[in-house]
Amino acid sequence: MGIAMAEYRYPRGSVLYRNFHKFFPLIRSGRGVFLYDVDGKKYLDASGGAAVVNIGHGSKEIAAALSRQAGKTGYVSGVQFTHEPVERLAAQVASFLPFPAGKVFFLTSGSEAIEASVKLARQHWVENGRPDKHRVISLQPSYHGNTLAALSLSARRHYQETFRPLLIRSARIPAPYCYRCPWGRTPPDCGVKCAHELEKAIRRIGREKVSAFIGEVIGGSSTGASVPPPEYWEVVRRICDRNEVLLIVDEVMTGAGRTGKWLACHHYGLEPDIVVMGKGLTSGYFPLSAVAAKASLLEPIFKRGKNFLHAQTFAHHPVGCAAGLATLDLIVRRRLILACAHSGEKLLAELGRLLDHPHVGDVRGRGLLIGVEFVADKRKKTPFPRSKQYAERFVAKALERGLILWPNVGQADGTNGDLVMIAPPFTISDREIVLVRKRLEETLRDMEKVI
Ligand SMILES: Cc1ncc(COP(=O)(O)O)c(C=O)c1O
Incomplete structure (x- = not known):
């Protein structure tokens, strides 16, 4: 179809978009933990949308x-x-x-x-x-x-x-x-x-x-x-x-x-x-x-x-x-709850490596529901000021790298605070778990250049 991604942006078209200030990639299909847009870009859906996609994309059975x-x-x-x-x-x-x-x-x-x-x-x-x-x-x-x-x-x-x-x-x-x-x-x-x-x-x-x-x-x-x-x-x-x-x-x-x-x-x-x-x-x-x-x-x-x-x-x-x-x-x-528990332990251990980074304050969770919290000062757990929009920018940078995350803000004191949720489909493989960690590391490096 070859529609330029930048077209899917408010106020173009007739959709009242969920966000008026960004463009939306047009997704054509999905398979397992991956989504594909019309330009052929492949995304690893590390958040399962909003922690929704438990069994993966593109299930013919469903x-x-x-x-x-x-x-x-x-x-x-x-x-x-x-x-x-x-x-x-x-x-x-x-x-x-x-x-x-x-x-x-x-x-x-x-x-x-x-x-x-x-x-x-x-x-x-x-x-x-x-x-x-x-x-x-x-x-x-x-x-x-x-x-x-x-x-x-x-x-x-x-x-x-x-x-x-x-x-x-x-x-x-x-x-x-x-x-x-x-x-x-x-x-x-x-x-x-x-x-x-x-x-x-x-x-x-x-x-x-x-x-x-x-x-x-x-x-x-x-x-x-x-x-x-x-x-x-x-x-x-x-x-x-x-x-x-x-x-x-x-x-x-x-x-x-x-x-x-x-x-x-x-x-x-x-x-x-x-x-x-x-x-x-x-x-x-x-x-x-x-x-x-x-x-x-x-x-x-x-x-x-x-x-x-x-x-x-x-x-x-x-x-x-x-x-x-x-x-x-x-x-x-497919014994997917057991798979979720096992993969969750692996993912949590893998993401624990991010704690070496000065702006990763905490990594926590259970099963395949994991949160990564970012801080400006690790010792004092000081959040970034809201004006920096750290979580939103992190998620946008990750998306550029083909990694889908779910942000949340304001949890630290009602206004400030930045975190991302990692909640991939239960079918995620060990190789894909490592890929999630690597893309997060790359995104952390990207953020260092802009923060
Ligand atoms: C814990 C929790 N409760 C309720 C809701 C609301 O669900 P919905 O967005 O389907 O209305 C959400 C949505 O994110 C949620 O995370």
Whole structure:
């Protein structure tokens, strides 16, 4: 086709681009961990998009499953009918939930599923005769999505600023972001002070008003894949139980195997009340998310003769559920969660070599969810000033070298802070792991020339 890449840039064409100030390469195809643009450039997708592409690009099996289902029923309303893909996918998801007999509700995006989870928690309390319980406590930093309630719970100042008058009131406690512990403590001797902050926050608000606590079990891009200490979630669970507060875990990024287990909960033996998933559930072949709840949570709603008060046109979408089934089937048949755990260890060790660089402050993660945090001063952990746009420029330089990364900024103090996420498909080979490290080293050298 030979279209110059610079054409795909705002305000040309009719697409309202996700960024008004850069051009977008036009991607033609993908295979495994690689994407190819129309000019023949090859990119190693080291972030799986936004930590979405779990099984790799260009899967013929999933394409066939989508096509087969669309040929049978492209759509039926979840209000009027049920169908085989949703019944089978719900059973499969329920089989790896951290509680028995879970019930699963499918939507299309992580943000919607987060909103639905907060509504479900609230409705549980209302039907239980506790209508005052409505407040939700979340972590700082955190990210739960971009719709208004999900954005309210997210600690992303730069996303929220413009919309502040539209956001709902939320309360936050410090995230288990050990590299930047607010009390200067280090695990394992830190006593998980950050977890105990939950009790204080509940007391401050009044336990009679708190409906739920929500957190990412292992940090997503907000904390650059920070892994909480082993006892963190046990302490949180106990505090929630003591105060009759529901525990919602956001596994939108970590679910479907990304951390080397079906859910990050399983690393901690954690039994939450609600699990939210998205992203990798279909490896991105169709937008699909899920809210899974303990059956006991639904009991009061059922007993009062009510329904879960949430409806969206594309809930339980047959093609989405078929994509989910095909993805999970491939994960099981090819033992991709085990592959993710093994490759994750190799990748983490390989990227650990970057720590020799003066501006690489930390490399951390679990499975194939890894964060690399950049600092101006390594000893003091001082971030680069935001004006330098280090993470954005790093990602742009890496892209020039054919390496796809996912940036995040502002995590250090709400404004400053730069990190990139590495979350490649579970099918990444040892050779490709080394290639990721080499391209990152080259990009670090490129940055030295401009910073
Ligand atoms: C942890 C987490 N929760 C929720 C979301 C929101 O998901 P979506 O972008 O599909 O709405 C994201 C998206 O990045 C996420 O990383």
